[in-house]
Amino acid sequence: MAAKKKISLEEMADRLIAGDRRMAARLITMAENRSDKVGPLMKLIYPRIGGAVVIGLTGSGGSGKSTLIDRLIEAFRGRALKVGVVAVDPSSPFSGGALLGDRIRFQRHSIDEGVFLRSMGSRGYLGGVGRATSDVVRIMEAMGLDVIIVETLGAGQDEVDIFHIAQTCLLLLTPGMGDDIQTMKAGIMEIAHLIVLNKADLAGAESCLRSLEAMVQIAGSERGDGWTPRVLSTVACGERAGEARGIEELVESILAHQDYLHDSRTFEAVQAKRVEQELGLIFKDEMEKIVFAGLKGTGRKRAYIEDIMAGRNDPYSVVDEVLKEFLVREKSDE
Amino acid sequence: MAAKKKISLEEMADRLIAGDRRMAARLITMAENRSDKVGPLMKLIYPRIGGAVVIGLTGSGGSGKSTLIDRLIEAFRGRALKVGVVAVDPSSPFSGGALLGDRIRFQRHSIDEGVFLRSMGSRGYLGGVGRATSDVVRIMEAMGLDVIIVETLGAGQDEVDIFHIAQTCLLLLTPGMGDDIQTMKAGIMEIAHLIVLNKADLAGAESCLRSLEAMVQIAGSERGDGWTPRVLSTVACGERAGEARGIEELVESILAHQDYLHDSRTFEAVQAKRVEQELGLIFKDEMEKIVFAGLKGTGRKRAYIEDIMAGRNDPYSVVDEVLKEFLVREKSDE
Numbered sequence: 001m002a003a004k005k006k007i008s009l010e011e012m013a014d015r016l017i018a019g020d021r022r023m024a025a026r027l028i029t030m031a032e033n034r035s036d037k038v039g040p041l042m043k044l045i046y047p048r049i050g051g052a053v054v055i056g057l058t059g060s061g062g063s064g065k066s067t068l069i070d071r072l073i074e075a076f077r078g079r080a081l082k083v084g085v086v087a088v089d090p091s092s093p094f095s096g097g098a099l100l101g102d103r104i105r106f107q108r109h110s111i112d113e114g115v116f117l118r119s120m121g122s123r124g125y126l127g128g129v130g131r132a133t134s135d136v137v138r139i140m141e142a143m144g145l146d147v148i149i150v151e152t153l154g155a156g157q158d159e160v161d162i163f164h165i166a167q168t169c170l171l172l173l174t175p176g177m178g179d180d181i182q183t184m185k186a187g188i189m190e191i192a193h194l195i196v197l198n199k200a201d202l203a204g205a206e207s208c209l210r211s212l213e214a215m216v217q218i219a220g221s222e223r224g225d226g227w228t229p230r231v232l233s234t235v236a237c238g239e240r241a242g243e244a245r246g247i248e249e250l251v252e253s254i255l256a257h258q259d260y261l262h263d264s265r266t267f268e269a270v271q272a273k274r275v276e277q278e279l280g281l282i283f284k285d286e287m288e289k290i291v292f293a294g295l296k297g298t299g300r301k302r303a304y305i306e307d308i309m310a311g312r313n314d315p316y317s318v319v320d321e322v323l324k325e326f327l328v329r330e331k332s333d334e
Numbered sequence: 335m336a337a338k339k340k341i342s343l344e345e346m347a348d349r350l351i352a353g354d355r356r357m358a359a360r361l362i363t364m365a366e367n368r369s370d371k372v373g374p375l376m377k378l379i380y381p382r383i384g385g386a387v388v389i390g391l392t393g394s395g396g397s398g399k400s401t402l403i404d405r406l407i408e409a410f411r412g413r414a415l416k417v418g419v420v421a422v423d424p425s426s427p428f429s430g431g432a433l434l435g436d437r438i439r440f441q442r443h444s445i446d447e448g449v450f451l452r453s454m455g456s457r458g459y460l461g462g463v464g465r466a467t468s469d470v471v472r473i474m475e476a477m478g479l480d481v482i483i484v485e486t487l488g489a490g491q492d493e494v495d496i497f498h499i500a501q502t503c504l505l506l507l508t509p510g511m512g513d514d515i516q517t518m519k520a521g522i523m524e525i526a527h528l529i530v531l532n533k534a535d536l537a538g539a540e541s542c543l544r545s546l547e548a549m550v551q552i553a554g555s556e557r558g559d560g561w562t563p564r565v566l567s568t569v570a571c572g573e574r575a576g577e578a579r580g581i582e583e584l585v586e587s588i589l590a591h592q593d594y595l596h597d598s599r600t601f602e603a604v605q606a607k608r609v610e611q612e613l614g615l616i617f618k619d620e621m622e623k624i625v626f627a628g629l630k631g632t633g634r635k636r637a638y639i640e641d642i643m644a645g646r647n648d649p650y651s652v653v654d655e656v657l658k659e660f661l662v663r664e665k666s667d668e
Contacts, residue, residue, distance in 0.1 A: 039650040039654070040650075042648060042649075042650045043648050043650050043651055046642075046645075046648035046649070046650070047645050047648070268643070271643055272639050272640075272643060275639050275642045275643060275649065276635075276639055278649045279635075279638070279639070279642075279649050279652060279653065280622075282649050282650060282653045283622070283653050283656070283657075284618055284621075284622060286653050286654075286657055287618070287621040287622075287657065288614075288617070288618060288621075290657070301610075301613075304613070305606050305609050305610055305613070306606075308380075308609050308613075309602070309605055309606060309609060311380075311381050314376060314377050314380035314381070315376075315380070315609065315612045315613050315616050316372075316373040316374075316376045316377050316380070316616060317377055318613060319613065319616045319617050319620050320373070320620075322617070323617075323620055323621065323624070
């Protein structure tokens with residue numbers, strides 16, 4: 001471990017950019033732990049990133065995300081593209097290099113040098129999982145991966161934040177989710193570019209497809225990007241890839257959406273939005289660090305909490321007081 | 335609408351504290367919209383709050399949360415306690431006074447003056463749903479409700495944040511969720527005080543109960559609060575309350591946990607933790623407002639984003655630069 005310290009940040013960045021997988025894993029751990037080195041490191045690698053296709057994939061438990069990703073990895077590898085996967089499960093307290101549970105099936109790809117996998121839980125990330133995921137995707141971009149799939153579970157605010165990192169967003173559903181879809185996924189529906197009905201060999205798939213298409217008509221009219229979401233059906237399961245259905249069409253649709261982004265010049269707008277979100281996440285994180293560092297060790301935080309609990313003060317007044325101390329000015333004239 | 339403006343903040347606070355339901359609804363909407371009046375208002379009502387039993391309830395879709403809450407409302411009303419419910423669904427873009435979908439069944443309580451209901455979606459809350467929920471619970475406490483139930487869906491970071499608002503946390507499960515529980519709910523398992531197996535009349539309930547009890551043994555040893563989580567079984571469904579099972583035992587267990595909190599003097603620690611979280615949420619929100627207000631309208635944000643996209647700058651350097659401008663000092667010596 002002592003040897004690690006001898007490497008300069010510049011050398012670390014160079015190794016990452018050269019595609020060094022162990023360095024990537026190490027830097028991702030640094031990013032997850034919000035090491036002080038992350039900022040300087042990101043400054044070094046930032047000029048080298050931005051070329052990857054970033055795909056967001058969300059769907060409930062049981063919708064077959066892992067299996068579909070497995071098929072997508074195969075399809076992209078078949079096109080000689082290097083693939084990264086970030087599996088984010090905000091309900092899991094676990095994180096790290098190993099993929100958990102049924103994701104174990106991905107492990108057969110782990111000996112392929114063209115595939116890089118990482119799973120993330122929700123806890124222990126100062127600044128939230130959104131911030132950490134954003135950094136991890138940036139690191140994967142810097143190491144030269146061509147396609148990065150960001151997988152999330154469910155549809156909370158975390159997931160919506162994470163979805164904004166991606167250029168092409170896939171929502172995975174299954175027949176039988178029925179009426180729940182309408183209310184459950186309303187937020188994600190408006191963001192998704194491709195709606196994928198997986199397990200399309202199950203009963204009810206046809207009517208489910210039809211109602212999805214109807215929903216897309218309605219939701220599509222409210223979109224600002226001019227893209228009409230496509231509804232696709234897949235069967236990702238089966239031990240052998242040959243038993244899968246609809247995967248090539250899905251890959252084609254992903255690439256079609258990418259083409260659309262570039263042709264319609266909305267790609268720049270998508271990238272700008274991502275940078276804006278990234279700025280917001282970093283801002284919040286850094287501000288928090290500074291104010292908390294200022295209160296730490298002084299016993300002031302403890303004293304404030306005691307005052308509030310005793311009714312001598314309230315949280316809003318405390319925040320006013322502390323912020324006045326830390327901020328030069330409040331530009332109230334703008 | 336013009337008449338509303340004539341009421342002073344002091345009068346609004348007084349009416350809330352007197353239990354005025356329409357004023358409560360209006361102030362909650364203000365809190366959701368992050369009106370500038372929220373801070374001053376909270377300063378007025380803060381000395382009057384803190385007496386309510388706050389219960390957190392989480393569980394996946396289909397676990398029967400709405401029906402169980404319906405039964406709990408009945409049970410608490412039977413004890414002449416006033417009950418508030420905040421239903422938070424971070425996946426729903428909807429919010430406001432009306433409870434949605436199957437929650438319509440709550441509406442029969444809406445003519446009961448001792449019951450106050452509110453549903454919240456995830457979007458449109460500056461500062462996040464956690465911050466908004468915290469304020470809404472405070473407003474409900476100020477209006478004199480005795481028991482406040484905060485219902486959340488799923489188990490993302492939002493839900494964990496929301497759970498920290500509650501003193502007594504319930505995790506609702508059903509038989510047949512099987513092996514998923516272990517990974518899905520790991521984060522919540524460690525926070526929950528009562529694990530409720532609902533729909534306990536379904537097949538597999540017995541073995542599910544046994545494995546939950548085994549899990550609680552393991553998770554319980556890692557808890558810092560000394561409380562051993564209880565595992566309970568309920569049957570909340572059925573049109574009439576008489577068909578329900580286990581509700582009284584659940585209410586008794588909630589009250590037993592409250593007694594434990596008070597007897598073990600951990601109640602103070604729980605309240606302190608909530609105040610600490612509240613402080614953190616308000617801090618983040620206020621800092622964001624100030625920095626964003628400072629950048630707004632100057633065209634600087636746009637220019638920064640363009641520079642980043644052109645590779646002339648990076649987000650980390652931008653944040654450094656802007657923060658240096660807004661912050662008096664960084665207390666690096668502590």
